[in-house]
Amino acid sequence: MLCLAPWLFHFSIMAQTKDVTIRVIETSDVHGCFFPYDFINNAPKKGSLARVSTYVDSLRAIYGENLLLFDNGDILQGQPTCYYCNYVKPEMENVAAKVVNYLKYDAETIGNHDIETGHAVYDKWIREVKCPMLGANIIDTATGKPYLPPYTIFEREGVRIAVIGMLTPAIPNWLQESLWSGLRFEEMTACARYWVNHVKKNEQADVIIGLFHSGREGGITTDEYEEDASLRVAKEVPGFDLILYGHDHTKHQDIITNDEGGIVVCLDPSSVALMVSDAEIKVTMKDGRVFDKQVTGQVVSVANLPIDEQFMNHFEADIDSVYNYVNRKIGVFKKAIYTRDCYFGSSAFCDFIHNLQLQITGADISFNAPLTFDEVIEAGDVKVSDMFNLYKYENQIYVMNLTGEEVRKHLEMSYDQWVNTMTSPDDHIMLLNDDAKGDQQRFGFKNLAFNFDSAAGIDYEVDVTKPDGQKVRILRMSNGQPFDEHKTYKVVLNSYRGNGGGELLTKGAGIPHDELNNRIIYRSERDQRYYLTKEIEKQGVLEPQANNNWRFVPEEWTKPALARDRRLIFGE
DSSP states (O other): TTTTHHHHHHHHHHHHHHEEEEEEEOOOOTTTTOOEEEEETTOOSSSSSSHHHHHHHHHHHHGGGEEEEEEEEEOOSSHHHHHIIIIISSOOOHHHHHHHHHHSSSSOOOOOHHHOOHHHHHHHHHHHHSSSSOOOOEEEEETTSSOSSSEEEETTEEEEEEEEEEOOGGGGGGGGGGGTTEEEEHHHHHHHHHHHHHHHHHHHEEEEEEEEEOOSSSSEESOOEEEHHHHHHHHHSSOSSEEEOOOOOOOEEEEEETTTTTEEEEEOOTTTEEEEEEEEEEEEEEEEEEEEEEEEEEEOTTTTSSHHHHHHTTHHHHHHHHHHHTTEEEEEESOOOOGGGGSSOOOHHHHHHHHHHHHOOOOOOOOOSSSSSSSSESSSEGGGHHHHHHOSSSEEEEEEEHHHHHHHHHHHHHHHHHOOOOSSSSSSSSSSSSGTTTTTTTTTTTSSSGGOEEESSSEEEEETSSSSTOEEEEEEOOOOOOOOTTTTEEEEEHHHHHHTTIIIIITTTTGGGGGHHHHEEEEEEHHHHHHHHHHHHHOEEEEEOOOOOEEOOOOOOOHHHHHHHHHHHHHH
């Protein structure tokens, strides 16, 4: 008996130890890329949830219920599929809910572009989605409690996993209040700290995962919050083992040491379902308690995986409906227009939108920026699909009262982010950053390209040899009347900009954010794309031309510099 005792003791210890492996997959910022087909450009598409499905199915065959699949929001806008479900056929079950349910997502967060669709759309979508929709820092002002469940719990082989969802709190800087009426958005760090403590104490969570629709760091920063706070939360809120995030459309994989010395794996799978975040959590249980945890992770491309044909067959009727919708002819363009022209001066693409904005509203001055990096609308028939290249987002049209000085300062900030201050003719004219070439919002520019506002209705020069804040010289109104910095003008722009997006009106023009609403004298009922479509249908045949109302100077420097940077950026 004595000789057997050590063996029995060893067996007893082994019997009380168990290893559990959890695999976690995250998609984020899918933006309607459900199917491997680009409905906008009538072409095959890499990635998409049809390929994510292939990837997930291969892992489910290995991990079974120990595979957890999460989506991190911004799924309701992007491809025409979304627009069709949200606004053209709102009575149908939203395909964004159908694909989430088909793929058996375990939890989801809501993104800022989901909120932008308005309560009627996203509240319906939330009801249709069968997994928990999380939002710990989205507060119902009527109750003071979260509008959505703050977290959800999964138990796998005795391991309790808490997933806490949050949304960037910068919503009021982009979206008019009617879209998020009855809600407020808490700062993420304090909110995360509260709910981490809650799930530890009340849910006995062994593993804590953050699912945050907020970028890596930076973005809009106010006294109350940061737009992109995922790494701050990882560092300053001990307790998280894994943080899955998004919003900034950029691939990230970081290992953060928090303030208590704990290790946090942080992953961001970029956007449009080209990649997924893929993490593995290995938990050693001893006597029913967690003895050890190891988390590893990476961002994995699914761009060229085989398509899940069963997935495609399931959604065949939806695909056909959207295809028929986008292929409807609405007009004819006599010449092609290109977004790439917008960066280098007055362009037919940008000015076409400027001129329609002025025509639709009767405003004095128009602001507009390129919303896609390098798209073309070819000469010939214009279809509904082309409108998603002409105008990417579902912004409304606003008209605001701005003084002439505010107009100039708005443009000063725009061009300060857009162009370099040249000190020699050999300098770059564009503000470029090699590290941003893979960034789907910067495309190699130093700053966000969709904040490069130009103007119509005024004639002006941008002197790139002048310091920041002194580059823009407004010469006159384009109708020949004098421009007066003390006069109030009616300025047409999109709702993102009018609500403070890009901070050109606040930091640039110097208008307090809480005053912006009082400056708005017109809000369109429908989105910008709707009115542009109607105008093209009404005119029938159009020949877009550049207004040539502004230019970069001095031209002996800027013309060769523009040609050099154009070749560098676009290979021309």
